[in-house]
Amino acid sequence: xxxxxxxxxxxxxxxxxxxxxxxxxxxxxxxxxxxxxxxxxxxxxxxxxxxxxxxxxxxxxxxxxxxxxxxxxxxxxxxxxxxxxxxxxxxxxxxxxxxxxxxxxxxxxxxxxxxxxxxxxxxxxxxxxxxxxxxxxxxxxxxxxxxxxxxxxxxxxxxxxxxxxxxxxxxxxxxxxxxxxxxxxxxxxxxxxxxxxxxxxxxxxxxxxxxxxxxxxxxxxxxxxxxxxxxxxxxxxxxxxxxxxxxxxxxxxxxxxxxxxxxxxxxxxxxxxxxxxxxxxxxxxxxxxxxxxxxxxxxxxxxxxxxxxxxxxxxxxxxxxxxxxxxxxxxxxxxxxxxxxxxxxxxxxxxxxxxxxxxxxxxxxxxxxxxxxxxxxxxxxxxxxxxxxxxxxxxxxxxxxxxxxxxxxxxxxxxxxxxxxxxxxxxxxxxxxxxxxxxxxxxxxxxxxxxxxxxxxxxxxxxxxxxxxxxxxxxxxxxxxxxxxxxxxxxxxxxxxxxxxxxxxxxxxxxxxxxxxxxxxxxxxxxxxxxxxxxxxxxxxx
Ligand code: ADP
Ligand code: MG
Numbered sequence: 407x408x409x410x411x412x413x414x415x416x417x418x419x420x421x422x423x424x425x426x427x428x429x430x431x432x433x434x435x436x437x438x439x440x441x442x443x444x445x446x447x448x449x450x451x452x453x454x455x456x457x458x459x460x461x462x463x464x465x466x467x468x469x470x471x472x473x474x475x476x477x478x479x480x481x482x483x484x485x486x487x488x489x490x491x492x493x494x495x496x497x498x499x500x501x502x503x504x505x506x507x508x509x510x511x512x513x514x515x516x517x518x519x520x521x522x523x524x525x526x527x528x529x530x531x532x533x534x535x536x537x538x539x540x541x542x543x544x545x546x547x548x549x550x551x552x553x554x555x556x557x558x559x560x561x562x563x564x565x566x567x568x569x570x571x572x573x574x575x576x577x578x579x580x581x582x583x584x585x586x587x588x589x590x591x592x593x594x595x596x597x598x599x600x601x602x603x604x605x606x607x608x609x610x611x612x613x614x615x616x617x618x619x620x621x622x623x624x625x626x627x628x629x630x631x632x633x634x635x636x637x638x639x640x641x642x643x644x645x646x647x648x649x650x651x652x653x654x655x656x657x658x659x660x661x662x663x664x665x666x667x668x669x670x671x672x673x674x675x676x677x678x679x680x681x682x683x684x685x686x687x688x689x690x691x692x693x694x695x696x697x698x699x700x701x702x703x704x705x706x707x708x709x710x711x712x713x714x715x716x717x718x719x720x721x722x723x724x725x726x727x728x729x730x731x732x733x734x735x736x737x738x739x740x741x742x743x744x745x746x747x748x749x750x751x752x753x754x755x756x757x758x759x760x761x762x763x764x765x766x767x768x769x770x771x772x773x774x775x776x777x778x779x780x781x782x783x784x785x786x787x788x789x790x791x792x793x794x795x796x797x798x799x800x801x802x803x804x805x806x807x808x809x810x811x812x813x814x815x816x817x818x819x820x821x822x823x824x825x826x827x828x829x830x831x832x833x834x835x836x837x838x839x840x841x842x843x844x845x846x847x848x849x850x851x852x853x854x855x856x857x858x859x860x861x862x863x864x865x866x867x868x869x870x871x872x873x874x875x876x877x878x879x880x881x882x883x884x885x886x887x888x889x890x891x892x893x894x895x896x897x898x899x900x901x902x903x904x905x906x907x908x909x910x911x912x913x914x915x916x917x918x919x920x921x922x923x924x925x926x927x928x929x930x931x932x933x934x935x936x937x938x939x940x941x942x943x944x945x946x947x948x
Pocket of ligand 1: 440444445448487488489499532533534
């Protein structure tokens, strides 16, 4: 075994940086969000420090300033925040994932076992995203309370330099020397768009220098973080229109703060009408995920797809800013937020459903989407069932399953449904003659999903839900409420002849008490797809 050699892995820090940056961020423009977030953090930290040490007090017009210089091809971010000492520059910017490692080990110790994996997302690497767009970064910083300033500089290749500098006030300047292919980030309009998208709601003002003038880069409202009592209906409506790209008023506004185990602010809206863009096509919830006011993604799937019409924002402290999409999928924190947010929306719908008239407008717009959950979401099937509304063969207006069950005939065992393409056609269908004649209510279903969900949600309140086009002969328990007129003809001779004549098309021909005015109806076997399902399968070419 003298021939076995032992080697250390060679690691090139520059390559590692490259990997970190490209694996974490799918969009280059995110560097600006990361740097603005750091600057805002620094301002907040100084503000916090000033509570106990007046020497740290912020200037009155504290703001983050972004200054692009096309001629020099530099982008400079300046903040009057807490700043960094020479040591802190070396530690925070000179050690990859240092703060992350520390946060990692600390939270590992505090966290419950089931929460541990998500902590991997807390590596402090946001700063390095600057190297996606810059080939040289200089950070000049003066710590609040000190009069020394230092410049940290690096080309992101595994080395950095530290040199004494001057800065008249505490704070930090970050100068990015932009790569040749990143000049777009020196365009005022581009920078403004990026700020609007990713950082519009941080509370520290951000300004942008455009054509020598300083303009506001962000609005800084973060409406969802304000207490309800401080937000007017107009503000809610304006914000709703902005996030939903809508023109109507919200039908429901849910604004709350979760505290304790899970901390987040949420501001959600149920639109007042169906949006122009077909929600049948969009499959995933577009509710926006923010972390400490910063926009992260609108693809976190914060609500199940059967609630994808809900619009708005969830903002949490419980996730790191630089959480990647892959990590989002895996983190149990997000799963718990999702559960809490879903429960809240469901309970709001439940309470709003007591106002039948108002609920009808909601149901007409979004009922078909909600019903998809009966098929695909076993966990919420029961909740959704309570929210369902149907057209009915015996009344106008909308009927809930509870309404239906409440007026079932004494010896009626099943909830009867008839599924088709059009409610008016269903009302005239021969299929319901026998039920109408006996005063038995039939629910009339005409949405696409109605062909599917009864297969999975097949009973309610202990009563089976049965398609009346399936198995045709169970009405013997009910007395017809009409005079029978002529006695039924003796069909004994006719049935075998019909059966013979139709033998290529139907499996059986039976006498039925289901018919009153019509001579014949088509029926599906008691088990297997009902008539509507058979129609759909035929249309799909199967
Ligand atoms: P994170 O923000 O997740 O800790 P970053 O890589 O974004 O990781 O930043 C690393 C650290 O550098 C920060 O935690 C902070 O201590 C320091 N830092 C970065 N930018 C600034 C700034 N503008 N002012 C003061 N400190 C900063
Ligand atoms: Mg950061």
